[in-house]
Amino acid sequence: MVKVLICETADRVADVAARMIAAQVQARADSTLGLATGRTMEAIYARLVGLHRAEALDFAGCSTFNLDEYAGVAPECEQSYRFYMNQHLFSHVNVNLTRTHVPAGVGPDLDLSAAAYESAITEAGGIDLQLLGLGENGHIGFNEPLSALRSRTRIVTLDATTREQNAAMFGGNALDVPTQAVTMGVGTILDARSVLLVANGAGKANAVRAVIEGPVTSIVSGSALQFHPQCLAILDEAAAAGLTQRPMIDYLMAHDPELIHLSESMSG
Numbered sequence: 001m002v003k004v005l006i007c008e009t010a011d012r013v014a015d016v017a018a019r020m021i022a023a024q025v026q027a028r029a030d031s032t033l034g035l036a037t038g039r040t041m042e043a044i045y046a047r048l049v050g051l052h053r054a055e056a057l058d059f060a061g062c063s064t065f066n067l068d069e070y071a072g073v074a075p076e077c078e079q080s081y082r083f084y085m086n087q088h089l090f091s092h093v094n095v096n097l098t099r100t101h102v103p104a105g106v107g108p109d110l111d112l113s114a115a116a117y118e119s120a121i122t123e124a125g126g127i128d129l130q131l132l133g134l135g136e137n138g139h140i141g142f143n144e145p146l147s148a149l150r151s152r153t154r155i156v157t158l159d160a161t162t163r164e165q166n167a168a169m170f171g172g173n174a175l176d177v178p179t180q181a182v183t184m185g186v187g188t189i190l191d192a193r194s195v196l197l198v199a200n201g202a203g204k205a206n207a208v209r210a211v212i213e214g215p216v217t218s219i220v221s222g223s224a225l226q227f228h229p230q231c232l233a234i235l236d237e238a239a240a241a242g243l244t245q246r247p248m249i250d251y252l253m254a255h256d257p258e259l260i261h262l263s264e265s266m267s268g
């Protein structure tokens with residue numbers, strides 16, 4: 001099952017998510033983190049930068065692997081996810097840039113570099129904590145509807161809704177968003193030892209319901225997280241609004257030791 005923690009506001013969601021990532025890094029200085037991009041992550045990275053500055057949160061021993069990158073977009077381009085990561089996190093903390101990885105969106109052979117990405121994750125010992133956002137269509141990474149639930153890092157064609165959702169970074173026109181991307185597969189994501197799914201806002205409510213309560217289906221790649229033994233979803237009230245199992249979720253938030261601990265650290 002996916003454990004669910006509902007917070008009053010998106011600010012609280014970011015606080016808890018950042019604290020969880022910080023706890024992972026503090027528990028294991030050589031943690032391998034799986035990282036995500038998108039608007040939801042910006043507030044989380046801002047808090048991690050804050051924790052680095054205020055509490056000396058130390059990323060020196062960490063390795064990172066990002067979920068995805070646009071095909072055809074070079075790392076120097078400001079639309080690239082590599083640029084995003086440098087801008088929001090890597091440039092502001094003491095992570096060793098040579099241990100930060102983002103799938104290659106350009107190069108002579110993207111199939112080969114995607115396979116090499118999988119090997120690099122394995123060589124790093126696997127991902128300890130994978131941070132995930134959620135597409136409005138329920139995708140994780142860029143695993144669009146009908147992605148194989150055992151898929152690995154590969155080139156994919158982006159769904160029209162995804163191109164619309166991400167148009168802002170490309171001047172507002174969905175047609176200017178690349179048609180393809182390289183993403184970790186659903187299988188790659190499921191291999192992470194723990195997963196933290198973060199979603200805010202009413203626009204994600206349907207996807208959240210489908211991921212947490214729906215049947216496991218390749219139409220909603222996030223629903224595969226129901227197979228993951230250690231997956232926590234942190235949601236604001238708006239993103240949680242479509243959940244039909246709210247009474248049970250509230251009960252668990254009041255009685256599950258892990259969720260109680262998280263709620264307490266949130267108010268502290």
Ligand code: GLP
Pocket residue numbers: 036037038039040041067068132133134135139140141142162166
């Ligand atoms: C893109 C990323 C996804 C991310 C999603 C959420 O599609 N490839 O990994 O989950 O954005 O974006 P936002 O947080 O902006 O809603």
